[in-house]
Amino acid sequence: MAHHKSAIKRIRTEQKARSRNRYYKRRVKEAIKSVLSSQNKEEALENFKRTVSLLDKLVNKRIFHRNKAANRKAKLARYINSLEQ
Template sequence: MANNKSASKRILINKRNRLQNRFYKSSVRTLIKLFQHQLEVYKTSQTPEDKIKAQALLNSTYSLIDKGCKKNVFHKNTAARKKSKLSLQLKTI
């Protein structure tokens, strides 16, 4: 337990930041999995609608990665690496 007022405030701030970090990291992981699943669907069907869905998922993933980078959840190089890896997966199909 905290011994003074500032320590108890820091505990609350750390809890808030931990929940925010967990939200961004888990949401990005979920969107990446959805994007990869959509790529598999597009590989088998090769329809333009599936490619549009994959591109929309990629855009939303980019957005969430950028917001996490802005809030210091992800390092800027980590964010760039994730985005580059995802765009390469879409381009190679």
């Protein structure tokens, strides 16, 4: 257990940040699964737009690195392009 006031506060802030980060990362995983489980190209494109928007927001909040987000967007785009109309 921490003894200093600042260390106690730091533990509290880290717990908040950890739960917030876990929430956002879970949302990204769900969004990616929604794109990959889409049946047709139109549905996949709609889910892709939502996923890209979410990834960009998380890059701005510094939860994801911009290169990691770019890699995920590129991978999803390749998958969508492989789908048939």
